Amino acid sequence: MPAVHPPLPPRDRARLLAGAHHDPHALLGAHPARGGTLIRVLRPLARGVAVGGTELIPEGDGLFAAVLPGAGAPPDRRLTVTYPDGTRLVTHDPYRFLPALGEMDLHLIAEGRHERLWEALGARPMTHEGVRGTRFTVWAPNARGVRVAGDFNGWDGTGFPMRSLGATGVWELFVPETGPGTRYKFDVCAVNGTHTLRADPLARAAECPPATASVVHESTYEWGDAEWMATRAERPPHRAPMSVYEVHLPSWRPGLTFRQLAVELTAYVRELGFTHVEMMPPAEHPYGGSWGYQVTGYYAPTARLGPPDDFKYLVDALHRAGIAVLIDWVPAHFPKDEWALIRFDGTPCYEHPDPRRAEHPDWGTLEFDYGRREVRNFLVANAVFWCEEYHVDGLRVDAVASMLYLDYSRPSGQWTPNAEGGRENWDAVAFLKEMNATVYRRCPGAITVAEESTAWDGVTRATEHGGLGFGFKWNMGWMHDSLTYMSKDPVHRPWHHGEMTFAMVYAYAENYVLPVSHDEVVHGKRALVSKMPGDWWRQRADHRAYLGFMWSHPGKQLLFMGQEFAQGAEWSEQEGPQWWVCDPGYVAAGDHLGVRRLVADLNAHYRAEPALWEQDSDPGGFSWVAADAAADNVLAFLRFAADGSPLLAVSNFCPLVRADYRLGVPAEAAAWTEILNTDATAYGGGGVVNGEPLKTEPTPSHGHPASIAPTLPPLATIWLRPA
Incomplete structure (x- = not known):
C-alpha cells in the first residue's frame, strides 16, 4: 500500500485547477516526501491512474497521488490511465521532464x-x-x-x-x-x-x-535549389534585370494547390520571361477578402493551398526554373480576431498599450508595439524565417508609410507626438533598420522592398549611413503620375506632359521599382487597359505603348496578373484573371494574346539588353533626348549599359503617325536597328514599323552631333539600338 501523502495546499490546488499556476511542475510529477517519493498526477475524467503497477489514490477533481516507497522515482515512470468506459492509456507523464528550452x-x-x-x-x-x-x-x-x-x-x-x-x-x-x-x-x-x-x-x-x-509541423522537405541559393548573391540586385509578376496565389487559377501552382505558374512565368514572382501575402489569414494583408499566422503558409512543405515545393520549382521569389510581408498591423494576437495574455502584448497608437484608423486593425523588444524580435525573426526556412529571395514590406508616421491617417488631436514633438515613429524606424540589417546580414542575395509613398529620406540608403536599409522602394509617384497622364485623351496630354517626365527629377534619390500592382486595378480604379481613353483599339495601343515605356524607364518593373494580357475587368479575388479572353473561341482572343506576346518580348529584350537594367541606380545610365516635346506627345531617351552601349526608347502617345521624326543620337553608331515596336501586327498593332536600319546622319539634334529620323507609330513605343 502507498504511504499516506499530504494533500495539496488549498491555494495551490485552486490555482492549479483554475489554470492559473505559474509552476505546475512543483505540484505534479515526482517529489521527495516522508516515507518515499510523492507522485501526483492531474488527469480530469480519469477513473484511475497507476504508476509502475501502483494505483494512485484519488484526491478529487482529477487529481491522483500516492507516496511510493524508496527514494527517487520508480524505474518505469509511465502512467496507466483508465477512463470510465474502460479505455486504458499508457503514457509518459509530462511533469517528469526538465525544461526543454535552453x-x-x-x-x-x-x-x-x-x-x-x-x-x-x-x-x-x-x-x-x-x-x-x-x-x-x-x-x-x-x-x-x-x-x-x-x-x-x-x-x-x-x-x-x-x-x-x-x-x-x-x-x-x-x-x-x-x-x-x-x-x-x-x-x-x-x-x-x-x-x-x-x-x-x-x-x-x-x-x-x-x-x-x-x-504541429515538422518539415521533411528536401530542397533541390542548392545551386540557386549558393549563387544568387553573385550579382548585385541593382545591376541585374528585375521584371516582377505579381500574383495572388489563391485566385491566379482558383482551386490550384501549391503543388499544382508549382507546375502551372512556373511554366507560365518562364514562358513570359519574368525574372521574379511576387506573391501577395502567403502567411495564414482568416479572411480571404483581405488578400492576405490581415495576418494571424505569421510563421505559417496558408493552409488553403496545402501544407507548409508544399509551399517549399512551389518556391523550389520556381528557383529550379531560374525565377526568384518575393513575398509580401505585413509587419504594419494585425487583425482583432479574439483567438489570435489581440491582448494575447489579457493585456496588450503585440499591440501598443496606448489605444491611440494601437488602433489602425484605415483597416480596423491593430499596430504592433515596435518599441517592445519581444515584439520587435517576433517580427525581425519572422522576416529571417521566410528567407531561411522557405528560401524566398526577398520581402516586399507592406504599408511602410503607416509605420513611419505617428499621425498617419489620424486627424489632429488623435495622435501623440514623439519625445521631440515630431510625427516620426522612431520605434518603427529602429525596427525597420534592424529588420533590414538582419536580413541582409543573414541571407546573402535576399532583398527587401518598401511600399512607401512619402518623401521620407533614405528609404533605400544603408543603415550605416542613416537610412532605413531597404534594397528597393516602390515608386508610387511614378505610378500615379504616369497613369494620370495615360488616362487623358491624347488631345489633353500636352498639358500633362510633366507627369511623364517628373519622375526623372528624383529617379536616383532611391532605388526604385515601378509598380502597376493589384492596388491599381481594384475598387473602381479599373483594369490597366480600361484606364486608357478611346475605343478598344486605342485602349490596347495605349496599353502596349505604356508597357513599352515602363520597361525602358529607369527602375525595375512590376506588373499584376491579368494585365499582361489586357483583361478589361477589375481583378476579383473570387474569380481571378479573365483567362477566357485568351481562349481561341473568344472573338477578341487575338487582341489579348497579342498583348501577352508583347510582354514576353519585352521581357526577352529587357533581359538581353544590359542598357535597360545595369545602371538603373546610376545617373550615367540615362539621358533625355526629347523631354520637352509636349505638343507632339513624344518622349525619347537613351539608356546606357556599364560599357556605354546605348539603347534609344521613343514613345509616341499621340494617335498620329509621325514620319521622319528627328532624334539626336550618339555619333559613334553608323546605323540603328528597331528591336521592338509595340505597334507590330504580332501584338495587335497597325504594323507601322521601321523595318530597315536607320542610318545615322551628321545632322545635330537634341544636343547630339548626329541624329536619326525614324517613323513613330501612333500610340506606340519603339526601342532602337546600334546596328
Whole structure:
C-alpha cells in the first residue's frame, strides 16, 4: 500500500485547477516526501491512474497521488490511465521532464535578439530525455497561467498546465507522444481570471480557415535549389534585370494547390520571361477578402493551398526554373480576431498599450508595439524565417508609410507626438533598420522592398549611413503620375506632359521599382487597359505603348496578373484573371494574346539588353533626348549599359503617325536597328514599323552631333539600338 501523502495546499490546488499556476511542475510529477517519493498526477475524467503497477489514490477533481516507497522515482515512470468506459492509456507523464528550452534561448529571448525565434517558441517535435514528443512554448508575460489544449487531450487543457520560465514571460511544456499533425491552442488565463483559447503566434502550420487551430509541423522537405541559393548573391540586385509578376496565389487559377501552382505558374512565368514572382501575402489569414494583408499566422503558409512543405515545393520549382521569389510581408498591423494576437495574455502584448497608437484608423486593425523588444524580435525573426526556412529571395514590406508616421491617417488631436514633438515613429524606424540589417546580414542575395509613398529620406540608403536599409522602394509617384497622364485623351496630354517626365527629377534619390500592382486595378480604379481613353483599339495601343515605356524607364518593373494580357475587368479575388479572353473561341482572343506576346518580348529584350537594367541606380545610365516635346506627345531617351552601349526608347502617345521624326543620337553608331515596336501586327498593332536600319546622319539634334529620323507609330513605343 502507498504511504499516506499530504494533500495539496488549498491555494495551490485552486490555482492549479483554475489554470492559473505559474509552476505546475512543483505540484505534479515526482517529489521527495516522508516515507518515499510523492507522485501526483492531474488527469480530469480519469477513473484511475497507476504508476509502475501502483494505483494512485484519488484526491478529487482529477487529481491522483500516492507516496511510493524508496527514494527517487520508480524505474518505469509511465502512467496507466483508465477512463470510465474502460479505455486504458499508457503514457509518459509530462511533469517528469526538465525544461526543454535552453538557457541561451531564454537569454536571447529576454534580450529580444533571438534571430531564429521560431526554433525556441511554438510547437517543436523533438526527442527529450529519450522520449519523443512535442515541446510547446509561448510568450505570455502577464498571464496568470497557460495550458495546452488539443487533439491529444480532447481540447481540455486542465491536465496540461505549462510552467513559467521566469522573467522572460515564456511558458513551456513538453508533451510526450504528440507529434506532427496534432491540432492545438493555448488556453491563456488572464490577470482577471478569464480564459481564452489562442492560436500559437509562432505556429508553423494552421488549420484551413475558417478553422483556427494551430497544427504541429515538422518539415521533411528536401530542397533541390542548392545551386540557386549558393549563387544568387553573385550579382548585385541593382545591376541585374528585375521584371516582377505579381500574383495572388489563391485566385491566379482558383482551386490550384501549391503543388499544382508549382507546375502551372512556373511554366507560365518562364514562358513570359519574368525574372521574379511576387506573391501577395502567403502567411495564414482568416479572411480571404483581405488578400492576405490581415495576418494571424505569421510563421505559417496558408493552409488553403496545402501544407507548409508544399509551399517549399512551389518556391523550389520556381528557383529550379531560374525565377526568384518575393513575398509580401505585413509587419504594419494585425487583425482583432479574439483567438489570435489581440491582448494575447489579457493585456496588450503585440499591440501598443496606448489605444491611440494601437488602433489602425484605415483597416480596423491593430499596430504592433515596435518599441517592445519581444515584439520587435517576433517580427525581425519572422522576416529571417521566410528567407531561411522557405528560401524566398526577398520581402516586399507592406504599408511602410503607416509605420513611419505617428499621425498617419489620424486627424489632429488623435495622435501623440514623439519625445521631440515630431510625427516620426522612431520605434518603427529602429525596427525597420534592424529588420533590414538582419536580413541582409543573414541571407546573402535576399532583398527587401518598401511600399512607401512619402518623401521620407533614405528609404533605400544603408543603415550605416542613416537610412532605413531597404534594397528597393516602390515608386508610387511614378505610378500615379504616369497613369494620370495615360488616362487623358491624347488631345489633353500636352498639358500633362510633366507627369511623364517628373519622375526623372528624383529617379536616383532611391532605388526604385515601378509598380502597376493589384492596388491599381481594384475598387473602381479599373483594369490597366480600361484606364486608357478611346475605343478598344486605342485602349490596347495605349496599353502596349505604356508597357513599352515602363520597361525602358529607369527602375525595375512590376506588373499584376491579368494585365499582361489586357483583361478589361477589375481583378476579383473570387474569380481571378479573365483567362477566357485568351481562349481561341473568344472573338477578341487575338487582341489579348497579342498583348501577352508583347510582354514576353519585352521581357526577352529587357533581359538581353544590359542598357535597360545595369545602371538603373546610376545617373550615367540615362539621358533625355526629347523631354520637352509636349505638343507632339513624344518622349525619347537613351539608356546606357556599364560599357556605354546605348539603347534609344521613343514613345509616341499621340494617335498620329509621325514620319521622319528627328532624334539626336550618339555619333559613334553608323546605323540603328528597331528591336521592338509595340505597334507590330504580332501584338495587335497597325504594323507601322521601321523595318530597315536607320542610318545615322551628321545632322545635330537634341544636343547630339548626329541624329536619326525614324517613323513613330501612333500610340506606340519603339526601342532602337546600334546596328
